[in-house]
Amino acid sequence: MIDPAFLTDTIGQLLGGLPLTLSLSAISILAGGVLALALALLRRSSGIGSLFVRAYVFVFRGSPLLVQIFLIYYGLSQFPALRHSVLWPFLRQPYWCAVLALALNTAAYASEIIRGGLIAVPSGMIEAGRALGLSPFRLFRLIVLPLAVRQALPAYGNEIVIMVKSTALASIITLMEITGIAHQIIGDTFRSFEVFLCAGAIYLALNSLIARGVWLIERRLSPIV
Template identity: 60%
Template sequence: MDLPFLYETFLTLISAVPLTLQLAASAIILGAVLALGLALCRLSGILPLDWLARAYIFVFRGTPLLVQIFLIYYGLGQFREVRQSMFWFVLRDPYWCAVIALMLNTASYSAEIIRGGLLAVPHGQIEAARACGMSRLLVFRRITMPLAIRQALPGYSNEMISMVKATSLASVITIMEVTGVAAKLISETYRAVEVFMVAGAIYLAINFILTRFVAIAEYQMSPHLRQPASLRDVPAAEAR
């Protein structure tokens, strides 16, 4: 194994990590906002909104992300109306096309995760909050949403990890993130194994750090986990 080459490869690929993180963060944040809207549509009880959200989720979960990227980047530019619209300055940029595709894709999966978290909130706590005089908006902001986030966080962390890995597909539309730089390096050196080993290690390190942050967030949002072990082991009656 050529250690100097691996080190040089690492230095080359690490320069593309900020773009990879920027892609993933943009898609996750924008996708979370869209996913929340879709989840609320599913739970609204309004049939047209429910079916619209169902159709969206069905389409974007049922088609490959690579196809979605191609359709957005190459497909929309085929329409003159799109090229002449106010959105063309965004859609002609491969970075924003990748962000849009990743956002739309992750929103379809995240919507079902968030919906599951909302449904897992105990109804008794919502009724107790309403009995205290809280408005619907206040109940949602202070009771429903925090509990739903805590319930959905373990599943949502898997989707965030998937998004970090999915950024590698952006390389097919000329974005030079980690995989794009790796492909360029392979075309110059013809040493695919070593280059992809380093690229895989970088993705692994990013996702390891991400999982640690999620674990910390889950710990902070779970007060019962922060109790001393002696109190957790004592039955509730004895603790009182």
């Protein structure tokens, strides 16, 4: 029933989409991470900044990512003003629309994870740093951030895996990454089970590598027990 030649051929075709899956994941996770840090810090401020971040998190966590992708891809391109602006060379391309939507989405989840990490930094550590005469910036960079990162790492690892899975949605706006190619092969051959097996194996391998990597970093950052 299972046809090895078909499986190897399918895996070969699907691997052609791997570079796109990887670059979508990497760029949106990096950009989303930077944005998330900024949001987490703004959330600690009082007043309008904190309110903005709360609204942002509410909107991006409360609605489906696919709606966000469609809104950015089809919704924004409706406006002639935007089509004549400097942003259009980017937003014209499905690739950058997908990156933008993925980054904005992960920033909402990641900012909450980072916020949790920041809250978990013991106040005694901060006071100790202050007593050493560290400037606020150095205090943040040398003490608060490393401790918060260590605290947040397991949850952030999960978020990275979720993001890699989410890049599959880019196929809906015409990008031929792994899932897009898988859909095309299913459409041509109707052998959905075998194609699922192959594509699933690629994603699982990728995600277990990521989980392993996060675990290694976690171990490095942990104090010796």
